[in-house]
Amino acid sequence: MSPAAWTVASIRRALEAKTISARELTKEFYARISLENPRLNCYLALSPERAYARADAIDENFRRGESLPVLAGVPVAIKDVLSTRGTTTTAGSRILENYVPPYDCTVVERLETAGAIILGKTNCDEFAMGSSNENSAYGPVLNPAAPDRVPGGSSGGSAAAVAANLAVAALGTDTGGSIRQPGALCGVPAMMPTYGRVSRYGLIAFASSLDRIGPFAQTTEDVARVLQVIAGRDPMDATSAGAPVPDYLPASNQPVKGLRLGIPKEYYGEGIDPQVRKKTEAAIERFNRLGCQPVEIRMPHTAYAVPVYYLIATAEASSNLARFDGVRYGLRVNGANLSEMYRKTRGTGFGSEVKRRIMLGTYALSAGYYEAYYLKAQKVRSLIARDFAEAFKKADVVLTPTSPVPAFKLGERTADPLTMYLADIFTVPGSLAGVTAISVPCGKTAEGLPVGLQIYGPHFGESRVLQLARAFEAAGGFAG
Amino acid sequence: MKITREDVLRVAELANLELTEAERETYGHQLESILSYCEKLNELDTSGVEPMAQVLTGSQTEAPELREDVARDAAIIEDVLRIAPDPSPPYFRVPKVIDR
Numbered sequence: 001m002s003p004a005a006w007t008v009a010s011i012r013r014a015l016e017a018k019t020i021s022a023r024e025l026t027k028e029f030y031a032r033i034s035l036e037n038p039r040l041n042c043y044l045a046l047s048p049e050r051a052y053a054r055a056d057a058i059d060e061n062f063r064r065g066e067s068l069p070v071l072a073g074v075p076v077a078i079k080d081v082l083s084t085r086g087t088t089t090t091a092g093s094r095i096l097e098n099y100v101p102p103y104d105c106t107v108v109e110r111l112e113t114a115g116a117i118i119l120g121k122t123n124c125d126e127f128a129m130g131s132s133n134e135n136s137a138y139g140p141v142l143n144p145a146a147p148d149r150v151p152g153g154s155s156g157g158s159a160a161a162v163a164a165n166l167a168v169a170a171l172g173t174d175t176g177g178s179i180r181q182p183g184a185l186c187g188v189p190a191m192m193p194t195y196g197r198v199s200r201y202g203l204i205a206f207a208s209s210l211d212r213i214g215p216f217a218q219t220t221e222d223v224a225r226v227l228q229v230i231a232g233r234d235p236m237d238a239t240s241a242g243a244p245v246p247d248y249l250p251a252s253n254q255p256v257k258g259l260r261l262g263i264p265k266e267y268y269g270e271g272i273d274p275q276v277r278k279k280t281e282a283a284i285e286r287f288n289r290l291g292c293q294p295v296e297i298r299m300p301h302t303a304y305a306v307p308v309y310y311l312i313a314t315a316e317a318s319s320n321l322a323r324f325d326g327v328r329y330g331l332r333v334n335g336a337n338l339s340e341m342y343r344k345t346r347g348t349g350f351g352s353e354v355k356r357r358i359m360l361g362t363y364a365l366s367a368g369y370y371e372a373y374y375l376k377a378q379k380v381r382s383l384i385a386r387d388f389a390e391a392f393k394k395a396d397v398v399l400t401p402t403s404p405v406p407a408f409k410l411g412e413r414t415a416d417p418l419t420m421y422l423a424d425i426f427t428v429p430g431s432l433a434g435v436t437a438i439s440v441p442c443g444k445t446a447e448g449l450p451v452g453l454q455i456y457g458p459h460f461g462e463s464r465v466l467q468l469a470r471a472f473e474a475a476g477g478f479a480g
Numbered sequence: 481m482k483i484t485r486e487d488v489l490r491v492a493e494l495a496n497l498e499l500t501e502a503e504r505e506t507y508g509h510q511l512e513s514i515l516s517y518c519e520k521l522n523e524l525d526t527s528g529v530e531p532m533a534q535v536l537t538g539s540q541t542e543a544p545e546l547r548e549d550v551a552r553d554a555a556i557i558e559d560v561l562r563i564a565p566d567p568s569p570p571y572f573r574v575p576k577v578i579d580r
Contacts, residue, residue: 102559195535209535235547241536307518318495325496327572332565338577339496347498355497359507360514362495363487376521378531383524385532417510418517434535459536 005218006168008225011073015062022055022073026117029075033119033166041141042161044080046120047087051075054117069115071229076111077167079158080121081128082213083202084108091204092126092136092154095349096330105202106237107171107213107230114229119167122157126351127321128173128206130154131181131423134414135353142410145187145450149407152182155216159186162216169217169226173203175210176309177403177427180439183216184402184452187441189223189469190216194459195434196241198227199234207316208239210309210431220440220469224248227462243460251463256471257291259464262395262456266302267426272404279451279480280401283442286477287399287468295395299387302429304380306421309428311364311377317354318361324349356417381432388433392458397468400426402439402452426454436462440469443480451480481519483512 006025014020020028030048037043058072078084081091083101090096108118125135133141133156141156143149144164151160155172159182162170172179174192183190191214198213205211215226231245263284268277284294326332326345333348335341350358364373391398404425413420430437435456442453453472457465472478488508492499499507561567566574 098563100563102556102563103554238546301524304521304524307520310514311518322496326565327574328560329563330565335575338575341575342496343498346496350497352503355499355503356507356510358495358497359488359491360511363491363511363515366491366494373515373518375531376526377518378533379526379529380521380524381532382529383526418514421514432532 005165007219008071008074008168008222011168012068015068015073022058022117023052025073026051026055026075026119029119029166036164036166039142039147040144040160040164040166041139042122042157042164042166043077043120044090044092044123044138044157045088047084047118050086051117051119054112058115069113070225071111072115074116074168075119076116077119077122077158077161077170078108079124079155079170079172081124081173081204081206082108082171083204084118084121087121089121089204090138091128092124092138093349093351093354094137094331095324095345099330101202103202106199106234108202110230111226122155122161122170124157125154126354127204127317128154128175128178129317129353129357131177131420132408132413133157133182134410135351137351140410143186143407145448146407149409149449150185152185152403152407154178154182156182158216159183159188159190162186162188162218169215169222171213171230172216173206174212174214174431175206175313176431177424179212179214179216180427180437180452180454181403181423183439184454185407185450187444187450188216188218189220189438189440190214191223191227191438191465192430192436193227193231193462194241194436196239197436197460197462198230199232199237199240201234201236205320207313208320209316210313220252220438220466220473221249223438224252224466246463248463248466252466252470254467256287256468258293259397259468260293260295260395261287262297262391262398263294264297264299264302264391264398264400266299267400271422271425272401273406275445276401276404276406276451279443280399280453282480283453283472283477284399286472286475290471290475297391297394297398299391299429301380301383301387305384305429305432306425308377308380308384309424309432310360310421311373312381312432314357314361315364315374316361318358318365321354321358353417384429385433388430388435388456388458396464397461398456400454400456402426402454406445406449406451430456435459436465438465438469440472441478481512481515483508483515
């Protein structure tokens with residue numbers, strides 16, 4: 001976090017002291033975006049008309065004596081898989097190049113109601129499928145910490161926008177690690193809430209049993225503040241949970257002394273970069289000094305999570321992406337008959353990773369293979385969920401590296417899809433189990449590349465996870 | 481796991497994807513290598529394990545009553561048709577479905 005970076009609290013103080021208006025702050029961010037975005041490619045679309053209208057409304061209401069809403073004037077970036085009324089929403093795909101949604105997703109509606117300013121839409125891997133942002137049809141995002149490297153993915157634009165101070169907070173989506181991994185690679189806190197905690201109404205679905213929406217911010221406190229606004233039951237999303245939403249900020253301020261940290265042996269084996277290992281172990285050591293108790297645990301099915309994930313996620317994607325057929329929205333490539341039109345539209349409109357995953361998912365669900373692949377994967381998914389349930393009997397949280405490696409070079413992993421899939425090895429297990437997790441910075445490698453620590457909590461354990469992240473941040477852990 | 485050219489053609493047909501010859505070739509090889517990797521799952525005995533069909537169990541979702549299924553006019557028909565590739569209000573027009 002650069003010293004100049006705004007936070008929710010510092011914006012509020014400045015607005016109250018009248019040292020800045022919401023309009024001026026919005027302008028400051030757009031000025032920085034026009035300077036930095038041509039190089040970093042974080043934003044695919046900006047919505048200044050909408051942003052200034054909201055900013056003016058906040059300024060006007062405040063002038064009239066109304067109190068400021070909780071996220072008053074906070075400039076926010078939204079991943080381009082989330083529908084925004086009147087602003088192009090491409091999902092990083094050619095097939096939706098000119099798609100302008102006729103409605104807002106619930107999370108954007110909630111953010112605006114809370115006073116946030118939506119600056120624009122952020123770049124991502126096509127339909128959120130990727131771990132490097134190189135699968136965007138609109139070019140990769142560069143990592144602000146090292147411009148020859150990837151920002152991670154798929155929410156690379158959101159992570160990079162916050163890291164480069166082009167937004168105070170951002171929303172991303174996480175299906176197999178797509179919030180946490182780019183958060184780690186760009187060096188910002190990034191949270192995946194529990195399955196069902198945040199409404200997905202208006203999200204362009206990738207894999208419905210896995211997809212989550214969650215925040216990036218400069219500080220843990222701001223992650224909590226944004227989560228507070230977007231969490232909770234939504235009548236428009238039948239999969240949103242009715243569990244009450246606690247007050248995250250006070251809960252996350254509780255002392256951490258005596259909390260038990262699960263350290264699963266399986267996450268510290270081979271394949272992990274030595275510098276990542278060193279930083280993660282140093283983070284655990286720091287928690288020890290804060291009075292936490294490390295507990296050695298086993299999560300024996302960890303190594304099976306990547307194959308389970310790629311079978312289930314692609315199967316669900318093959319079904320979810322059937323709607324892109326050239327009939328109602330997006331690209332259409334004409335053909336002699338309806339079926340030819342479908343095939344040409346989809347063959348032309350989808351990029352290579354999306355087509356590869358649709359093929360894989362269709363295969364895994366097809367007659368004769370369903371039991372061997374999809375059903376087998378669903379059974380092993382139960383075992384992975386059981387690993388987490390057992391872990392949380394012995395420990396309050398589970399600590400792991402977020403990514404086995406720091407940011408890799410652009411183009412380094414694109415040739416072999418399987419190598420790319422293995423970037424998700426520590427994040428997919430939690431996606432499959434439906435639990436919550438945050439990735440927080442825990443220092444940098446000798447080359448200056450950020451390293452992320454992942455804190456897993458049980459279902460609806462957001463307060464606990466934020467509590468540890470906050471204590472870690474307060475103890476200087478983000479700097480390593 | 482051997483993926484034949486026929487497998488690739490069959491799956492592309494099911495998925496409504498027109499693929500180039502080069503794509504058929506590449507995807508064939510890649511599916512083979514990804515599926516071989518997935519066969520790692522066969523190391524595990526899953527007899528007696530229920531497939532995970534639901535992420536959260538009843539007590540965790542605490543979902544309130546489902547809302548009434550009442551139609552509301554969202555008043556966005558014009559917006560929706562405006563972004564359609566070939567609108568013919570109030571319909572979407574598509575190429576011929578049945579060849580005679």
